Amino acid sequence: MSEFILRLQHLTRKQQAAIAALLVLVGAAVYGLAHVGAANKGNSEVSSQSRKGAQNFTPTPSEWATLTIEPVSEKAFRAEHVTEGKVAVDEDRSTPVFSPYAGRVTKLLARPGDSVTQGQPLFTIEAADTVQAQNDFIAAMTGMNKAKSALDLAEIQYKRAKDLYEGKAVPLKDYQQAEANQVQAQNDMRSSATALEAARKKLRILGFTDEAISAFQSKSTINPEITIYSPISGTVVQRKIGPGQYVNAGASDPVFVIGDLSTVWLIAFVRESDAAIVSAGQEISVNVMALPGHPLTARISYVSAAIDPATRRLLVRATIDNREGVLKPEMFATVTIYSKGDHPAAAVPK
Structure with a gap:
């Protein structure tokens, strides 16, 4: 006990005052717990010393050993802003496939989720x-x-x-x-x-390979059935046609979407009130249900120039490595955006 008093003497007045205030709070809390224990002693277990008198509480040696006194100090904290988001296809590494001419689909040679290589057949179409x-x-x-x-x-x-x-x-x-x-x-x-050569190039434009x-x-025989091939290697993300379906040339909606899913986009929808604190280069943490307890880190690569008028949210985007293929397009995600710089605040020791 004398060693504890010597330690107190070496502290500054502010530190001594803080310790005194903390001890008063601890005493008040102990006093309140003693009253609660006295009122409910039939439902809870009390220490051997507290059973001797309902108004007294004497900590045991093990309880004294766990008691530490530290001053409240100022520490730097990073501001966090949590919002929702989703996983999307990296459009920089995906390609929509359109039919270069009108006709009826005769065969489907690839399904959604299939891995395809550049030049692999996707479907055949009978086109005049x-x-x-x-x-x-x-x-x-x-x-x-x-x-x-x-x-x-x-x-x-x-x-x-x-x-x-x-x-x-x-x-x-x-x-x-x-x-x-x-x-x-x-x-x-x-x-x-x-x-x-001009006729050959026209056939290439229409989708004929050099082998074909x-x-x-x-x-030297004319065949109205033509095969459409994948322009890149990747995964069939979407397929929007079926056997026998008639497709138009120049349609705005692609018949296939091929994407390289080794990287994916994380799209976050930031609240309008937090829009001012978001900028490219900020660190984010991403949590998805497919990886519980394993947050992914990335940096914001794109911030939309305008708020979405329908949702009143600001769209921000980051690119995440997905070589293991765990992340799937349209997965929901919880996104934590960390503000740049630290902000000082009072910190209570754990």
Whole structure:
């Protein structure tokens, strides 16, 4: 006890006053507990010392050992703002797939949730729009073959006319005519090659792969059924068509959405009253029901320029690593946004 008094003597007056106030509060609390214990001694257990007198409370040695006295001090705290949010597809790493022409769906080759690679078939469609493109390609290919045959013949005639002219067997005009025919055949060959390449590019734009074009070039048969392929590698996030469904070219709604879910967006909806304290770069903590007790950390990468007029919320966004695939689009989340800088406040020791 003397050691405790010596410690008190070395404290400042403010610290001694704080300790005295704390002891008064402890004494008042003990006194109140003693009265409650006396009124309810049939329902609760009291220490051996308190049973001797209803108005007295003497702590046991073990209770004295747990008693510590510390002054209330000022500490820096980080302000937290809790709001709701959801997991969404990272639109920077996802692609909507549209049908480049109108037609009826004949086969579905991928389902929602499937992992696909770039160039993998998604569905087939019977489209009349491709018939004209295929016909143009066949016509260009036929013109190319004719031009090649004409060029081969012109080169043979030119070589023969040159030999005869050098042997003085034919006049100069026959040699010049053969030379002109060769030049014309070469020009026709270049024109037909350009037309064939243009027809080939048109087929590529319509969704034909190089393998499909090569197979079509060898068979030279028109097939109205065309396969649509995945433009990127990822996961089928959405599929909005069914077998036999008619789709329009240039529709605003995609038929498939392919996304790379190795990263996802966390979209938080900040209350209008907290909008002023939110900025890009702030740290956030994210809790989802799929990972109880394991909060995820990220930083705000985007803050909307306007409040949503329907919900009166400010949309903010962060990118979260999802290589393990635990986070799924449309999952609900609880988001804690930490304000920049620390704010001093009185702290009571634990």
